[in-house]
Amino acid sequence: MTDRFKAAWVATVLAAVSVATQAQEVTLKAINAFQEGTYFAQNFEAFVKKVNEEGKGLVQIQYIGGPKAIPTLEQPAALRNGVVDMAATTASYAGGIVPEVQALNYATVPFQELRRNGALDYINQLMAEKNLMYFARTGDGVKYHLYLTKPISRPDLSGLKVRIAPNFREFFQALGATVIQTPPGEVYTALERGVVDGYGWPLLGVFDMGWQQVTKYRVDPGFHNLEMGVQFNLKSWQKLSPEQQTFLERQRDWLERLALEKSMADVAIDLQRQQDAGIQVITFKGEDAQEYLRKSLDTAWAGIIRLSPEHGPKLRELMVAEQ
Structure with a gap:
């Protein structure tokens, strides 16, 4: 094999790998119920930045902004209908679609206990009927x-x-x-x-x-x-590969720790x-x-x-x- 042929072969392989990587990468469109840069937008914005830095070739988030992009009270319907894939919002605003989700505001047990005792799974069964999924908590521990x-x-x-x-x-x-x-x-x-x-x-x-x-x-x-969280369009979540879902769940765990620690300090x-x-x-x-x-x-x-x-x-x- 000549040097020229070797170089051409290597270039072809690298190009193929690049194309495959690009094909695997998914870009999710996200909206925020709160104006960009304001307190209740900041945790999700930090999450977006971290995902985009660490998820190159796997998952990226296109953050289209806050209520100026889609008015706050219209965002739950936009999420359900697939106009966006993710929404940083509060369960209160989705109550018109899934009334039971508002119960997250009235829990007196810690959020992580809701994950353990089946309460969040119960909520997500109800949300799934409307093509929605509760993914992460971005605000906690505040009255x-x-x-x-x-x-x-x-x-x-x-x-x-x-x-x-x-x-x-x-x-x-x-x-x-x-x-x-x-x-x-x-x-x-x-x-x-x-x-x-x-x-x-x-x-x-x-x-x-x-x-x-x-x-x-x-x-x-x-x-x-206080309940602030990230909700997913269920079909968008289901389209992700197991690797992409696992990556986002790892980022979610980081986000929830950040949110609780920041709230307590603030x-x-x-x-x-x-x-x-x-x-x-x-x-x-x-x-x-x-x-x-x-x-x-x-x-x-x-x-x-x-x-x-x-x-x-x-x-x-x-x-x-x-x-």
Whole structure:
């Protein structure tokens, strides 16, 4: 074999290997329910970066951005219909498609226990019927709070208009509030113009949209558990090879550790930031605090069971720790 022939043969083999590698690589299109760079977008963005760095030749993620690409409340349908393959979002926004998925907000046992005890498998069986799959948790270990522009002394929101997400609609209604659902990007203007008197939001992320400028009070204690996650179009997941799925599951484990560690560290930071920004704390105590927390859980699960009488009781059994 001449040197020229050897060189040509090697080049042919390398080209064939390159083509085969390219054929194996899959690009997944992903969307975020939250504006790029904001607090609740950052963990998923770190995940995308890590996947793209370590998954060359195997898996890549085309991150098309946040609500400007697809409005937040339209993203679950876009995911189900295959417009995108992945969505970094919250179960609350998918509740119109799979009502039971909102139960993830009301779990009182740790998320990893939901993986172990079958609760997440149960949720995914229900999501599979709508071509969806819950893949990863990107926000954990943080409570929701009520933020207000007007003071209250008891858990009574009569006469107040409060911006809500679907996962705490019934709770605030039970407290007497008039509830208004808007995307996060519209909350600042709604507060500024007096369209709403407050909003429900996790302890973290208030500063992303400048809401501290139009927020006077935070109500303690916090309620429910923050749920942020990554959902997959089920058919897109099933098309991946076992190697690609294993790679993404390994990245998922890294993401979930990052999310929990970051949340725990950031809670103390944001508590101080809110204090420095002049947000005053209204703290319910004694019976008021007990009533507030009891009502937050009871109304939430009553809603799940009403929407899904077959599955709701079983999900509560798996997700709520014995009192």
